[in-house]
Amino acid sequence: MIDIAQLKSSQSDFWQQLDKTLAWESVSDEQVFNTVNGILNDVKKRGDTAVVEYTNKFDRMTVGGMSELEIPKSRLDESLKKIPSAQREALEKAAARVRAYAEHQKIESWDYTEDDGTFLGQQVTPMDRAGLYVPGGKAAYPSSVLMNAIPAKVAGVPELIMVVPTPDGEVNDLVFAAAAIAGVDRVFAIGGAQAVAALAYGTETIPQVDKIVGPGNIYVATAKRMVFGAAGIDMIAGPSEICVVCDGKTDADWIAMDLFSQAEHDEDAQSILVCPDADYIEQVKTSIEKLIKEMPRAEIIKKSLIERGVIIEVQDIDEAIKVANYIAPEHLELSIDNARERAKEIRHAGAIFIGRYTAEALGDYCAGPNHVLPTSRTARFSSPLGVYDFQKRSSLIDCSAEGASELAKVASVLAHGEGLTAHARSAEYRIKD
Amino acid sequence: MIDIAQLKSSQSDFWQQLDKTLAWESVSDEQVFNTVNGILNDVKKRGDTAVVEYTNKFDRMTVGGMSELEIPKSRLDESLKKIPSAQREALEKAAARVRAYAEHQKIESWDYTEDDGTFLGQQVTPMDRAGLYVPGGKAAYPSSVLMNAIPAKVAGVPELIMVVPTPDGEVNDLVFAAAAIAGVDRVFAIGGAQAVAALAYGTETIPQVDKIVGPGNIYVATAKRMVFGAAGIDMIAGPSEICVVCDGKTDADWIAMDLFSQAEHDEDAQSILVCPDADYIEQVKTSIEKLIKEMPRAEIIKKSLIERGVIIEVQDIDEAIKVANYIAPEHLELSIDNARERAKEIRHAGAIFIGRYTAEALGDYCAGPNHVLPTSRTARFSSPLGVYDFQKRSSLIDCSAEGASELAKVASVLAHGEGLTAHARSAEYRIKD
Numbered sequence: 112m113i114d115i116a117q118l119k120s121s122q123s124d125f126w127q128q129l130d131k132t133l134a135w136e137s138v139s140d141e142q143v144f145n146t147v148n149g150i151l152n153d154v155k156k157r158g159d160t161a162v163v164e165y166t167n168k169f170d171r172m173t174v175g176g177m178s179e180l181e182i183p184k185s186r187l188d189e190s191l192k193k194i195p196s197a198q199r200e201a202l203e204k205a206a207a208r209v210r211a212y213a214e215h216q217k218i219e220s221w222d223y224t225e226d227d228g229t230f231l232g233q234q235v236t237p238m239d240r241a242g243l244y245v246p247g248g249k250a251a252y253p254s255s256v257l258m259n260a261i262p263a264k265v266a267g268v269p270e271l272i273m274v275v276p277t278p279d280g281e282v283n284d285l286v287f288a289a290a291a292i293a294g295v296d297r298v299f300a301i302g303g304a305q306a307v308a309a310l311a312y313g314t315e316t317i318p319q320v321d322k323i324v325g326p327g328n329i330y331v332a333t334a335k336r337m338v339f340g341a342a343g344i345d346m347i348a349g350p351s352e353i354c355v356v357c358d359g360k361t362d363a364d365w366i367a368m369d370l371f372s373q374a375e376h377d378e379d380a381q382s383i384l385v386c387p388d389a390d391y392i393e394q395v396k397t398s399i400e401k402l403i404k405e406m407p408r409a410e411i412i413k414k415s416l417i418e419r420g421v422i423i424e425v426q427d428i429d430e431a432i433k434v435a436n437y438i439a440p441e442h443l444e445l446s447i448d449n450a451r452e453r454a455k456e457i458r459h460a461g462a463i464f465i466g467r468y469t470a471e472a473l474g475d476y477c478a479g480p481n482h483v484l485p486t487s488r489t490a491r492f493s494s495p496l497g498v499y500d501f502q503k504r505s506s507l508i509d510c511s512a513e514g515a516s517e518l519a520k521v522a523s524v525l526a527h528g529e530g531l532t533a534h535a536r537s538a539e540y541r542i543k544d
Numbered sequence: 545m546i547d548i549a550q551l552k553s554s555q556s557d558f559w560q561q562l563d564k565t566l567a568w569e570s571v572s573d574e575q576v577f578n579t580v581n582g583i584l585n586d587v588k589k590r591g592d593t594a595v596v597e598y599t600n601k602f603d604r605m606t607v608g609g610m611s612e613l614e615i616p617k618s619r620l621d622e623s624l625k626k627i628p629s630a631q632r633e634a635l636e637k638a639a640a641r642v643r644a645y646a647e648h649q650k651i652e653s654w655d656y657t658e659d660d661g662t663f664l665g666q667q668v669t670p671m672d673r674a675g676l677y678v679p680g681g682k683a684a685y686p687s688s689v690l691m692n693a694i695p696a697k698v699a700g701v702p703e704l705i706m707v708v709p710t711p712d713g714e715v716n717d718l719v720f721a722a723a724a725i726a727g728v729d730r731v732f733a734i735g736g737a738q739a740v741a742a743l744a745y746g747t748e749t750i751p752q753v754d755k756i757v758g759p760g761n762i763y764v765a766t767a768k769r770m771v772f773g774a775a776g777i778d779m780i781a782g783p784s785e786i787c788v789v790c791d792g793k794t795d796a797d798w799i800a801m802d803l804f805s806q807a808e809h810d811e812d813a814q815s816i817l818v819c820p821d822a823d824y825i826e827q828v829k830t831s832i833e834k835l836i837k838e839m840p841r842a843e844i845i846k847k848s849l850i851e852r853g854v855i856i857e858v859q860d861i862d863e864a865i866k867v868a869n870y871i872a873p874e875h876l877e878l879s880i881d882n883a884r885e886r887a888k889e890i891r892h893a894g895a896i897f898i899g900r901y902t903a904e905a906l907g908d909y910c911a912g913p914n915h916v917l918p919t920s921r922t923a924r925f926s927s928p929l930g931v932y933d934f935q936k937r938s939s940l941i942d943c944s945a946e947g948a949s950e951l952a953k954v955a956s957v958l959a960h961g962e963g964l965t966a967h968a969r970s971a972e973y974r975i976k977d
Contacts, residue, residue: 201957321924343925371966465942472967476955480939492776494937504927506913509898522909524634533804534905
């Protein structure tokens, strides 16, 4: 039996218990920190030579120089031709939808001119160069290549550099095919902290990028955190979570499988069901027991559900929404009546899957919105990865002689108030006689 | 004589030398880290009691409980009445302009519906609660209160909590007046790492916030970096910089004073002049020697110019723009002909001050755009503080039965390709028979 924790919103210590359930401390290991720190400094100092050495060592390769680690575009196209046509079509359909949605996200420059001729605005530009980290081996997801690369290209980033380790020389054709479809510009077969360092600082062969995105193991995540400043980074993701709010009218098998789809990622993943119907909760539990047998990743799912899963019985849907807003989940399914209207009451969630047909899995692959989403309650203050993550803004100020003169009077008073005389004088020069 | 470093773009090692000039390593001090770590854990565990103890200790106060450290709104209004009317008017004019500009930055929700009825969109919401750190003592700038608080209120953040230490009980009426004008909701007289911890984790009295913004010393900056995840943070600012591109036709005194206005902030601040006219460069140097005598903060200015300042002689304005884009400066003045047109060629800068009348000081106080800007070349990937920093996005996906069925087929192929059977099954349940 899969013994999932259960809470009732009516119990007196409900919010405390919920807090405990949600708590997640990322492991910050001194040994990892020191290892990564050493690699970063080494790559900073010795460039290509260091990257090649670490790659030969960690990925069990035997290359003589960095040039051997660049994967030509022709090799990506080869993978695209090699994979089954059903997979190629699925990747292309997914890419087209992700691109169409991303086009809506582009932020545009704007400006306005005041009566005295003073011009104000905001100029939006893409980054010059972005780096995309893709894990090697089993954790390599082609969908993740699409989700990270496409927003960068839609933003207009001229050069997108992908790094993906190829341990023992093993390549993943689906990942290469996805890179070809997404329009990745250059690919290097490197990984780990050494790849992050190469992208952040640049080497003789690998150009420095402005931002590094993409998932990775603890070494990669630690390296990203440490290079922040030399380059921008995307969020540091915690374990993936789903919160399903269900009114009890969706097929219980569907809901059980939606919970599984989160739990199968890894043992730390969290699946939460919020429901006002005690009988229905029992039905979902029955479905869980029945369906687990058919799952190849049953052991991971079980461990995730037992250690991190929780079923919350609430009074009604109003309360379910209150709970969901508190959780601020990465993925929120609203498997309820009138779901689209109720979605407006959600203040914090990475993505909202509205209605009984909208399984999270559809969004993970191909609905259009990005699957890189804020985890661990960070949806309180962060957004899904998007085109805007590869764009930035510059303020524009062009004062007319008249406008400058008026503003200078205000600036002068405030600068003197702050004891900054040079500020005041610089402004006062622009006051008309 | 103020001996400012000079570079010529024609010298063979120009880019290397420029890199050296720009290099800035923020001090990461183990002792600071340990002190801050201790305070954070203590406040997390003991809440109000710990905050009161640290405040009594570090700020030499003698309060008995947290309630004594809350500053009522009436006290802010009192400051607003107390300050000279010229200062009040200047603050109000600045606030109105910052607010007007900020209104243009608001990001809006959007959605679209596909032919089969599938609905996709992005829902934009403000954070529930934001925290604003304001330094105490001499580094307390009322302009900074306006610049940090107004975007949060324009974003629609319902509760904005300001913390400002009052060492020895000393308060800054200009800062309180600015808080009143900006619409800050609650103020606590606390500072340092203990204030950051209180905002990030919450205490019995101080509610947990979703994001913490505002400048602070090394303890505050370290604390912000460490609480990131529990709350969002704004950028960690390095020393302030200005890059003035001048064609040699602006009054040399004006340019000298613009360079001073940056240098007077602190000794680490960086002032850069980029100019194709060797004679004009000499004129600016003469102005510098003449004007420095009139500066109350002459010692700071001198040290900043000698240790971090640089004058770069380029071939022409085209090259000046290339150099400016490489520097990606926090503040960029284009004191040149046809400046507005040339501004379009700037790919990386926090704010662009266009034309000879637009002194940086006007933007620092009252032009409208925010003065919280990316430093140390981070304009390559970051933006000015803005309304968008207090808003976040949730993806919306509402599949029609028809749409879900089609998407599920694509998702199924990709999920199987990634070995994620529960994802595939969850999608397949939504395929119509």
